[in-house]
Amino acid sequence: xxxxxxxxxxxxxxxxxxxxxxxxxxxxxxxxxxxxxxxxxxxxxxxxxxxxxxxxxxxxxxxxxxxxxxxxxxxxxxxxxxxxxxxxxxxxxxxxxxxxxxxxxxxxxxxxxxxxxxxxxxxxxxxxxxxxxxxxxxxxxxxxxxxxxxxxxxxxxxxxxxxxxxxxxxxxxxxxxxxxxxxxxxxxxxxxxxxxxxxxxxxxxxxxxxxxxxxxxxxxxxxxxxxxxxxxxxxxxxxxxxxxxxxxxxxxxxxxxxxxxxxxxxxxxxxxxxxxxxxxxxxxxxxxxxxxxxxxxxxxxxxxxxxxxxxxxxxxxxxxxxxxxxxxxxxxx
Amino acid sequence: xxxxxxxxxxxxxxxxxxxxxxxxxxxxxxxxxxxxxxxxxxxxxxxxxxxxxxxxxxxxxxxxxxxxxxxxxxxxxxxxxxxxxxxxxxxxxxxxxxxxxxxxxxxxxxxxxxxxxxxxxxxxxxxxxxxxxxxxxxxxxxxxxxxxxxxxxxxxxxxxxxxxxxxxxxxxxxxxxxxxxxxxxxxxxxxxxxxxxxxxxxxxxxxxxxxxxxxxxxxxxxxxxxxxxxxxxxxxxxxxxxxxxxxxxxxxxxxxxxxxxxxxxxxxxxxxxxxxxxxxxxxxxxxxxxxxxxxxxxxxxxxxxxxxxxxxxxxxxxxxxxxxxxxxxxxxxxxxxxxxxxxxxxxxxxxxxxxxxxxxxxxxxxxxxxxxxxxxxxxxxxxxxxxxxxxxxxxxxxxxxxxxxxxxxxxxxxxxxxxxxxx
Numbered sequence: 001x002x003x004x005x006x007x008x009x010x011x012x013x014x015x016x017x018x019x020x021x022x023x024x025x026x027x028x029x030x031x032x033x034x035x036x037x038x039x040x041x042x043x044x045x046x047x048x049x050x051x052x053x054x055x056x057x058x059x060x061x062x063x064x065x066x067x068x069x070x071x072x073x074x075x076x077x078x079x080x081x082x083x084x085x086x087x088x089x090x091x092x093x094x095x096x097x098x099x100x101x102x103x104x105x106x107x108x109x110x111x112x113x114x115x116x117x118x119x120x121x122x123x124x125x126x127x128x129x130x131x132x133x134x135x136x137x138x139x140x141x142x143x144x145x146x147x148x149x150x151x152x153x154x155x156x157x158x159x160x161x162x163x164x165x166x167x168x169x170x171x172x173x174x175x176x177x178x179x180x181x182x183x184x185x186x187x188x189x190x191x192x193x194x195x196x197x198x199x200x201x202x203x204x205x206x207x208x209x210x211x212x213x214x215x216x217x218x219x220x221x222x223x224x225x226x227x228x229x230x231x232x233x234x235x236x237x238x239x240x241x242x243x244x245x246x247x248x249x250x251x252x253x254x255x256x257x258x259x260x261x262x263x264x265x266x267x268x269x270x271x272x273x274x275x276x277x278x279x280x281x282x283x284x285x286x287x288x289x290x291x292x293x294x295x296x297x298x299x300x301x302x303x304x305x306x307x308x309x310x311x312x313x314x315x316x317x318x319x320x321x322x323x324x325x326x327x328x329x330x331x332x333x
Numbered sequence: 334x335x336x337x338x339x340x341x342x343x344x345x346x347x348x349x350x351x352x353x354x355x356x357x358x359x360x361x362x363x364x365x366x367x368x369x370x371x372x373x374x375x376x377x378x379x380x381x382x383x384x385x386x387x388x389x390x391x392x393x394x395x396x397x398x399x400x401x402x403x404x405x406x407x408x409x410x411x412x413x414x415x416x417x418x419x420x421x422x423x424x425x426x427x428x429x430x431x432x433x434x435x436x437x438x439x440x441x442x443x444x445x446x447x448x449x450x451x452x453x454x455x456x457x458x459x460x461x462x463x464x465x466x467x468x469x470x471x472x473x474x475x476x477x478x479x480x481x482x483x484x485x486x487x488x489x490x491x492x493x494x495x496x497x498x499x500x501x502x503x504x505x506x507x508x509x510x511x512x513x514x515x516x517x518x519x520x521x522x523x524x525x526x527x528x529x530x531x532x533x534x535x536x537x538x539x540x541x542x543x544x545x546x547x548x549x550x551x552x553x554x555x556x557x558x559x560x561x562x563x564x565x566x567x568x569x570x571x572x573x574x575x576x577x578x579x580x581x582x583x584x585x586x587x588x589x590x591x592x593x594x595x596x597x598x599x600x601x602x603x604x605x606x607x608x609x610x611x612x613x614x615x616x617x618x619x620x621x622x623x624x625x626x627x628x629x630x631x632x633x634x635x636x637x638x639x640x641x642x643x644x645x646x647x648x649x650x651x652x653x654x655x656x657x658x659x660x661x662x663x664x665x666x667x668x669x670x671x672x673x674x675x676x677x678x679x680x681x682x683x684x685x686x687x688x689x690x691x692x693x694x695x696x697x698x699x700x701x702x703x704x705x706x707x708x709x710x711x712x713x714x715x716x717x718x719x720x721x722x723x724x725x726x727x728x729x730x731x732x733x734x735x736x737x738x739x740x741x742x743x744x745x746x747x748x749x750x751x752x753x754x755x756x
Contacts, residue, residue: 028358031365035395081369082397127396129403131443168516168636178478179513204745207736212628214732223472224509224628229335247735265342276337 002256005264009289011296014282015053017267018044021279022057037079038069042091043283045098049307050290050298063101066092070105074113085127086117086139093146097310102146111152114140122157133174134165138187141194142304148318159195162188170205182213182222182235189239190303203243210236211248218253229271230261230281233288241291241302251292258285364388365395372401386427393431393438403447410451421453436466442475446482459483471501472510491522506620509629516636524604605640607660613637618671621685625675631684638748642695658699665696683729690722691748
């Protein structure tokens with residue numbers, strides 16, 4: 001039974017929470033989150049977009065700030081003082097895509113940075129320091145798709161590497177031989193989707209494993225015998241959605257769990273009921289509800305984690321041959 | 334925040350405490366600013382590096398801080414000698430403290446791997462450390478991943494790692510990470526007949542080619558190579574890979590391709606001999622009797638079933654087909670018996686009922702291929718039991734009724750390859 005104050009999605013309260021969080025510059029969280037602030041802004045802005053309240057953040061200053069996080073080599077750091085990394089390169093491009101400002105970056109330079117991180121076995125390093133993880137395969141393919149530069153890397157080799165991380169349960173780990181994890185399942189299934197290689201997924205086996213992530217609470221966990229957590233409402237659900245098997249879980253029970261995790265006083269969503277809220281769980285909770293078609297929310301694309309509306313606009317631009325980077329070069333030349 | 338209790342907005346905290354927290358935050362911000370400024374100024378003096386260590390101990394996920402330290406370390410490690418040994422010892426101590434603060438910090442684990450891969454330290458010590466960590470947190474996937482990295486560098490035989498996984502399972506049947514580990518190691522142990530690294534590497538390439546062929550006949554480059562070989566070379570002078578049944582890195586890396594499941598590579602899973610599978614069935618049976626509601630063992634059981642099926646699938650069309658068919662039917666009957674015993678003790682045991690239903694499903698499919706009248710009769714009896722099983726599962730486990738409905742109607746093939754489609 002959902003708490004009486006939490007039966008509805010408290011959209012306005014969540015929007016206020018996100019706005020207030022982005023303005024608080026004195027808390028420990030403000031400093032502690034600096035190294036991934038670009039991702040934080042992407043979560044907050046996407047949540048607001050899904051709520052239809054994107055205009056609550058200042059577009060001009062955010063775009064200028066994101067651009068200031070780009071390094072000479074083409075990659076973006078987690079904030080203006082941090083080193084370039086694929087994780088934040090994707091988040092930066094997602095923010096620019098939300099604002100239809102992708103033409104502000106030199107697409108070829110970013111694509112060169114991403115291509116420089118692909119290894120002979122098809123995997124990707126997160127940055128020049130060599131950490132390998134299928135999360136970075138997703139970041140690379142998603143970012144290149146946004147830029148309409150998929151040909152910059154060996155997409156088939158990338159897909160084969162992701163497939164080599166497939167496990168006995170149909171799930172995926174961060175490198176070959178590592179245990180399946182729902183977060184990794186999203187990145188691998190979505191990467192294979194972008195590569196056009198969903199044939200490499202054992203869909204029935206994987207989706208059965210994913211539907212077993214739903215616990216009695218209605219919430220989803222990320223691995224067997226672990227606690228449920230709102231963020232898996234995105235990681236598991238997106239993969240189920242890509243593979244057409246959302247109906248394998250009890251969506252009403254999951255929606256109730258997410259609603260129960262709302263803070264009905266100050267806004268925001270937490271990992272589990274009565275825990276402290278944060279922007280990350282607020283976004284993934286709203287995104288999960290959006291995937292399940294909740295009224296009042298913009299629909300979200302399960303592969304790119306961007307509003308469907310934004311994806312439609314980008315597809316149209318790609319078809320019309322509007323390549324953001326080239327447009328920019330013409331202007332500056 | 335993960336697992337942190339919520340503070341009520343209607344009961345705001347004491348203003349003094351807020352002030353103190355803000356002061357602490359500002360001090361932390363100052364330290365971070367100082368470290369980032371020194372990093373940008375390329376200052377690699379001991380005082381600057383000590384400040385970065387202090388920051389990373391407080392906040393291990395701040396990746397730019399680790400990048401800064403690595404930039405400073407590169408020339409020291411390249412020069413080698415005592416200075417390199419001392420520097421590596423320092424980094425190991427720092428990452429250990431950082432992992433105590435946050436044992437799920439990706440950046441910290443990566444820093445430790447980067448440092449260890451350069452040599453200048455004892456891999457035995459790393460193994461002991463990760464054993465300690467997994468004793469405290471037996472499902473930490475960073476820890477298991479790090480363990481795989483260390484044993485690959487050491488060239489530990491797959492047998493030894495299987496023993497470790499068994500130890501963890503016997504300690505707690507609910508250790509899914511350890512069951513997973515067995516699915517990676519068993520094909521390696523039985524799939525590589527020789528311990529020579531070269532042969533193992535050749536087999537790896539062959540496995541990957543086979544996997545690529547079955548997935549994408551148009552595009553086979555065969556350029557996939559085991560990644561850790563470079564790191565292994567760097568340790569070669571320091572530590573001789575042990576000669577064992579499975580061989581070093583390539584053998585353990587090949588496991589990833591082999592463990593891709595019966596759908597991708599029946600050949601790889603059929604590599605686990607039937608006698609070895611029987612031992613695994615026995616091990617997992619103990620788990621069912623102890624904790625029938627725990628999902629770990631049941632997921633493992635599905636994999637074993639896939640391995641048993643692979644033996645029969647591989648033999649199809651050959652002289653061995655009839656023999657393998659009989660062997661498979663014997664396994665299916667024996668395992669059904671196990672499920673029934675669990676259900677006798679706990680009639681509402683969902684996992685036992687699901688497994689029993691699937692076993693019947695597979696048996697029915699196998700029998701359908703036979704053209705004798707008794708087999709056909711038996712198969713139709715099983716089909717009715719399968720429908721009944723899924724109907725009962727929908728009641729017992731309503732959260733997943735959508736899945737059971739699809740399974741009942743033949744739209745979800747979790748154990749067997751859809752034979753009708755291939756016929």
